[in-house]
Amino acid sequence: MYVAVKGGEKAIENAHAWLAEERRGDPGVAELSLAQIREQLSLAVNRVMAEGSLYDPDLAALAIKQARGDLIEAIFLIRAYRTTLPRFGCSTPVDTGGMACDRRISATFKDAPGGQVLGPTFDYTHRLLDFKLAADGAVPAAPSAAPRHEPTPHITEFLKDEGLIQDEPASDEPPGDLTREPMEFPADRPLRLQALTRGDEGFVLGMAYSTQRGYARNHAFVGELRIGTVAVEMEIPELGFAIEIGEIVLTECETVNQFKGSKTEPPQFTRGYGLVFGQSERKAIAMALVDRALRWEELGEDDLGAPAQDQEFVLSHADNIQATGFLEHIKLPHYVDFQSELELVRKLRREAEERLEAREAAE
């Protein structure tokens, strides 16, 4: 009886031992290596890096292995590790115009300098289970061509040159950092984009989808989606100039949205922006749609009361580590609170019954 709440320490140890055993699964089946996860489950690795806000495919692979494939748990492991890392400084802004693109498509122009490059995409595959893959995963080498070396200009630049799309003036203002300062509302666009890029893919997808179905609809064309490698450069104070410290793969999406114009702005197209670590195109497109919806105020649009327009709602609930922690905390004991509610409900019922009896006696 009362012993039920005792022995927590032993129970925790045993639970963890059992968890380790379950994670390993049947010891007769070969163990997964981190390289296998990194190479063959790379989109899972990408998601963990994006939402974990840490670009390290090997650590992400380790987190996925440790989390038994639960990606939110893996993201949590990465986030918790990330906070312990010292900061040496900031990189200079990456130049996505100089990206070595693996994939680059535009839905707004049939062709443009740099061309349409499908790259390694699930698009146009027929979603039929490939039973051959169950037995044999060997694939013939894909055909290859010599890479282009000239830069691939952003599609929106062509619209900008004509003045048809709203300009995004460059700024040297250092952006805020939501991992170092508590979020306050209203949040400016750099903070909103930070929250969205590390936000839960499912949540951001759902929010974006809601705008497509009419909750603050703002029809979006994928002006451009590009995936590829960019150089990361950092200014070294001792040197006085920036040097390349590595390369990362990014997915960037710019949407071109309709805009009727307002009192201050002539009719022109507007933009939504998505930028995510790794090959994460569903997330990048969704991010761009939600970014655009959140810009209603600065573009002088109406507040339609749609969830995706409400930055406090979107940004407060996009983080899956916050959400899952609070959701799952209701598993923790609450018997003290519950006891106080029990007492209260009993008291209220007693009083209600007494009132009823008194009324019956009076009648």
Added chain:
Amino acid sequence: MNEYNFAYLDEQTKRMIRRAILKALAVPGYQVPFASREMPMPYGWGTGGVQVSAATLTPDDVFKVIDQGADDTTNAVSIRKFFEKTAGVATTEETGKATIIQTRHRIPEARLRADQILVYQVPIPEPLRFLEPRETETRKMHSLQEYGLMHVKLYEDISQHGAISTAYAYPVRVADRYVMDPSPIPKFDNPKLEMDAIQLFGAGREQRIYALPPHTRVVSLDFEDYPFEASKADHACNLCGAEDSYLDEVITDDAGNRMFVCSDTDYCRSRREAGHQGRLAQEGTA
């Protein structure tokens, strides 16, 4: 775990948290935003309390952790082990021996002293949250002391149920200024909020820290004709016989029989060691 700093957090982060704590002590009941860090335990599981404890602990401290009043509930065990590992501090289950006590949902029964610090884990720091979901609005309401909505809520409780139907996380007014959520402690504990020890409240996910300096005036909201009442189960502890402690109700058999025991396990143990016996003392200690 030598690869981590004392009490896990790096010194800069601890300084940032200490600044928030000092501000919170200077403005009792005011929720100070702070840049909460991701901790290696989930949000909602005490990350705010853990960060406040980490910023407050020194190597000489003696640390105690309770959850629901008990030292041996699983999450209390987990947090205690975390600081044993990362800070190497001495831990205790005895309330009197602890210098810092981290708690979830209870205030210990034993009176705390001026040389002790009580750290609360807070899920939702905003007492007005369930009346107004927007942070931008509630911050405005606090700055204007616009607390009418809360009184209307309490009034509606009385008109519907004949009593204020808040049993835990019962709102208080601090130093005649801020309305504060004392975290989900049962309202039985509310009178104890005026105490000799420092009380610090940490909400990690919501990125807020607030505090009650010693001897701060803390008034549970009520009406003249419906005064606040600190209630508990109308029983004595079945193990130690205490009539003044908050009780947990435990279902003991398939027939639905109940026993009542102190939620504060250290209080119960110390009373039993002093020779006090409740109705089921023989059975319970077996």
